[in-house]
Amino acid sequence: MTRIALPISLLTGLAIWMFAEANTFPAVAFQGSLQQAGTATSDTLPPVEERYNDFITNPNTNPFDLKDPSVVEQTVDYDPETGQYIIQEKIGDDYFRPPTYMTFEEYLAWQRKKEEREYFNQLAGINTGEGATALDPLAKFDVKSSMLDRLFGGSTVDIRPQGGIDLTFGVDFQRLDNPILTERQRRTGGFDFDMNIQMNVTGKIGEKLTLTTNYNNNATFNFDNQIKLDYNSDLFSEDDIIKKIEAGNVSLPLRGSLIQGAQSLFGLKTELQFGHLRLTAIASQQNSQNENIQLKGGSQVQEFEVKADEYDENRHFFLSHYNRDGFERNLRNLPQINTLFHLENIEVWITNDRNVVEDVRDIVAFADLGEPERLVNPSAIPPFPTPPYREIGNGRPLPDNNANSLYQRLLDRPDLRSIDRSVSILQSQEFGLSQSKDFEKVSARKLDEREYTVHPDLGYISVNINVQPDQVLAVAYQYKYNGNIYKVGELSVNTDAVGPDTSDLTPQVLYVKMLKSTTQRTDVPTWDLMMKNVYSIGAFQVNREDFKLDIFYEDPGKGFKRFLPKSNLEGKPLIRVFNLDNLNTQGDPQPDGVFDFVPGVTINPTNGRIMFPVLEPFGTGLGNQITDANFRDSFVYQELYDLTLFQAQEFPEKNRYAIRGSFKSSASSEISLGAFNIPPGSVRVTAGGQLLQEGRDYEVDYGTGRVKILNDAIIASGVPVNVSFEDNTVFGFQTKAMIGVRADYKINDNLNVGATFLQLFERPFTQKVNIGDDPIRNRIYGFDLNLSKEAPWLTKAVDKLPFFSTKATSNINFSAEAAYLQPGHSKAINESKKDKSGVVYIDDFEGSTSSFDLRQPTNQWFLASVPQNDDQNNNPLFPEANASSLAYGANRARMNWYRIDNIARVGD
Known part of the structure; x- marks a missing residue:
């Protein structure tokens, strides 16, 4: 009701003001309630009559009559001859009404009533309107108080709001004629109100107290709304003990390199001064997290860690079992690939879930198409006793449409090309195939060449898009082996769009090779076509220079190791066990303890994907090298390849391998911090341990989170560059609080001694905390010394050298720091009051029972x-x-x- 009454009141007041300014008064009408018999009644009474006599003999008692406008001026004159007071009403120089004559007693009584009425109106907050002028609500006004003047350095109060408030009023009603609902339930609705506030307010009291705030009710993050109350007497008076008091969004910048302050804080901060000693104390809540980025030679150095169960799922597929079975053999003599197989042409099809119309066809994908061995359904598609095409040397059968009888049987049934009949015929007794296991019939789109990459010699594809679990992935390709051309599936460019009946222009289905069906089944040979030896490190455009990669094993209770303890492989690094270190930096077959950076094979520098030259690196590839069967089961993670990824992750006791390393991106003067809306002043850049100055050596775009190095000599020198900043977009359930004290004792203008104490502690959301998320309670103590002094003798000494003439003043700067960190944990995770050790949970097994x-x-x-x-x-x-x-x-x-x-x- 308040929101509805507000605009009505505003409109009513606006109408009254307009009538008053125009000196026109509306007629007030009353409807009679009694009527005389036989007479006609008038529904409108005469309007309010104007007063033509004095206000004593003809007073106005109508409550609906408005006051005189401001142009009517009332003056009082005294006539000494008659001893009467004459009250006249004028408009300009013209008399408006007849004058009113009062005796002395009448004038005193009239004046007393007038002053009494004005007094009570003043108490009630009612303006008399006499001499009233419009006031600027944003103008400065003075508060006459000596106490405020001494406390705030002045008595002027200045408030400057800026922004806007949008109020939306609406009504939303609907009627649903549903016979199931009652009559009352068919009519629903109500009022719809919305409000959008975006406002900045700056307020000042005197010269010391300042309030700044900005508020947006549609802000995405909390740090978009800022409020700060600042009491600053440092510039106003040098004798005040209290120099600064800040509340709200505060910061604690520190000049040292060992102990860094924080910018994104919300709390209370005060600065006091006692002679040469200046104390800064703070108690706040920290809303950001410190991040750090290292660069070398203008390239960003980033570390990565990938667990064994984080392989690229549903991204990389072999084209056939022939390519999978020869994968490890073809990579034995890296960097050479020993194979006569070479892919000539390929089309990749995927289920059309984007509602596109270009390059869309109905396909029937078969799991056994082109497979001479390892058939999904050998009873329905028996293999040939003698494969028609074999590999040179070992005689392994080659994939081809004629490698088994399936493709010829499909050609013998032309009606299978029909979209409506293909599924029913294939599931009939004639073929005996099962949908989703043996074949899939879907409407698919052909992938663009930018959406996938192929390795023509190893025979696998890498899809650059996310393949959903319910999507079908199929291929049709043509390859060359020893000069001969072989085909698997049907290419759309070589297949007619119509069936045998040329009068039927309906598009016919294509027969292609299925790599992935709508369901994941680990008991069929199609499961092995998905590669499980490719890992993404989250990098792009990786350089060979300064790229490091190693493999570690987590020994329970003893940390990570580069070898397998208590086994026959204990003296062999894991990077060699997995065949990732067989070459030196020149490409010779000599291990050197460094990852073999072979583009296109062991690593894809474009998208940062690592590929093991072993099909099952943590499964059979590792188990075949362990001779002791007692240790084989504890080291081998075979479930990772025999089960789905979700099922394999239910064996965390075997997921003990980690791929760790670091890489550098391409050299550039611009550095992306990987965050946005960085708190101003929180970015610190050092080159070779020396602190750089913002604006001279580098500039920061705090909105987009980018740092640009302005000094080209820093990039060219190749010295390590370290960028530290605060990221306030990090979300977490644990609340972090910071308290601290900073003391600076200025011995003289050149020497300053300082001490720092900070405590950062986290409060967990619950007492059950997972390992790795344990709340900290860290304390740090610091001491620093800074000396800066001009050295004119050094300038004179340099000038004495030949060919040297200096004009700038020489300075000697000396600084020393020392810091001590005392780590700890929150008391909330203590096991008991007596036992001060914290408890974190690996797994509380709450979901182990159903x-x-x-x-x-x-x-x-x-x-x-x-x-x-x-x-x-x-x-x-x-x-x-x-x-x-x-x-x-x-x-x-x-x-x-x-x-x-x-x-x-x-x-x-």
């Missing part, structure tokens, strides 16, 4: 369970209760139970 509510559903009968034995009294009345065979229900007879629904229960 419960079933026997009360649901309420509309079914259930077989009665066998009563348990009375083991305490040694009375086995039902010995079959412990049986796990059919004998468990032999004596149950036909006993069942049923739960009556609460709705069916009727009580008195």
Whole structure:
């Protein structure tokens, strides 16, 4: 009701003001309630009459009459001859009404009533309107108070708001003519109000107190809304002990390099001065997290860590089992690839889920198309006793459409090209194929060449888009082997769009090779076509220079190691065990302990993906090298390749391998911090340990989170550059608070001694904290010394050297720092009050058991369970209760139970 009454009141007041300014008064009408018989009644009374006599003999008692406008001026004159007071009403120089004559007693009574009425109106906050002028609500005004003048350095109050408030009023009603609903339920709706506030306010009291705030109710992050109350007497008076008091969004910048302050804080900060000693104390909540980026030679150095169960799922696929079986053999003599296989042409098809119309066809993808061996359904598609095409040397059969009888049988049935009949024919007794296992019929789109990459010699594809679990991925390709051309599937450019009946212009289906179906089944050979030896390190455009990679094994309780302890591989680094270190930097077959950077094979520098030259590096590839069978099961993570990724992650005790390293991006003077809306002043850049100055050596775009090095000599020198900043976009459940004290004692203008104490502690959301998220309670103590002094003798000494003439003043700068960190944890995770050690959880096993509510559903009968034995009294009345065979229900007879629904229960 308040929001509705507000615009009505505003409109009413505006109308009254307009009438008053125009000196026109509306007629006030009253409707009579009594009527005389036989006479006509008038529904409108005469308007309010103007007063033509004095206001004593003809007073105005109409409450609806408005006051005189401001142009009517009332003056009082005294006539000494008659001894009367004459009150005249004028408009300009013209008399408006007849004058009013009062005696002395009447004038005193009239003046007393007038002053009394004005006094009560003043108490009620009502303006008389006499001499009233419009006031600027934003203008400065003075508060006459000596106390405020001394406290705030002046008595002027200045408030400057800027922004806007948008109020939206609406009504949303709807009627739904649904016969199931009642008449009242068919009509729904209500008022719809919305408000958008974006405002900046700057307020000042005197010269010391300042309030700045900006508020936006649609702000995405909390740091978009800022508020700060600043009391600063440092520039106003040198004798005040209290120099600064800040509340709200505050910061604590520190000049040292060992102990860094913070910019994004919310709390209370004060600065006091006692002679030469200046104290700064702060108690606040930290809303950011410190980040650090290292660069060398203008390239950003970043570290990465990938676990064994984080392989690129549904991204990389072999074209056939022939390519998979020869993968490890073809990579034995890196950097050379020993194979006669070379891909000539390929088309990649995927389920059309983007509603595109270009390059879209209906396809039927077959799992066994072109496969001479390892068939999904050998009973329906028996392999040939003698494969028609074989590899030179070992005689392995080559993939081709004629490698088995499937493709020829498809060609013998032209009606299979029909979209409507293909599925029913393939599932008939003639073919005996099963959908999603043996074949998939979908509407697919052909991928653009930019959406995938192929390795023509190793015979695998890498899809650059995310393949969803319910999507079908299929290919049709043509390759050359020893000068001969072989085909698997049908290329759309070589297949007619119509069937055998040329009068039918309906597009016909294509027969292609299926690499992935809509369901993941690990018991079919198609599961092995997905590569599980490719890992993404999250890098792009990786340079060979300064790229480091190593593999570690987490020994329980003993940290990470580069070898397998207590095994025959204990003296061999894991990077050599997985065949990632067989070459030196010149490409000779000599291990040097460094990752073999072979572009296109072991690493893809474009998208930063690492590929092991082993099919199952943490499975059979590792198990075949461990001779002791007792240790083989504890080291080998075979579930990673025999089960789906989700199922394999249920064995965390075997996921103990980590791929760690670092890389450098391409050299550039601009550095991306990987964050946005960086708190101003929080970026610190050092080159070779020396602190750089913002604006001279580098500039920061705090909005986009980019740093640009202005001094080209820093990039050219190749010295390590370190960039530290605060990221306030990090989300977390733990609240971080910071308290600290900074003391600076200025011995003289050249020497300053300082001490710092900071404590950062986190408060966990719950007492159950997972490992790695344990709340900290760290304390740091610091001491620093800074000396800066001019040295004119040094200038004179340099001038004495030949060919040297200096004009600038020489300075000697000396600084020393020392810091001590005392780590700790929050008391909230202590095991008990007596035991001060913290407790974190690896897994609380809350989801290890599942419960079933026997009360649901309420509309079914259930077989009665066998009563348990009375083991305490040694009375086995039902010995079959412990049986796990059919004998468990032999004596149950036909006993069942049923739960009556609460709705069916009727009580008195």
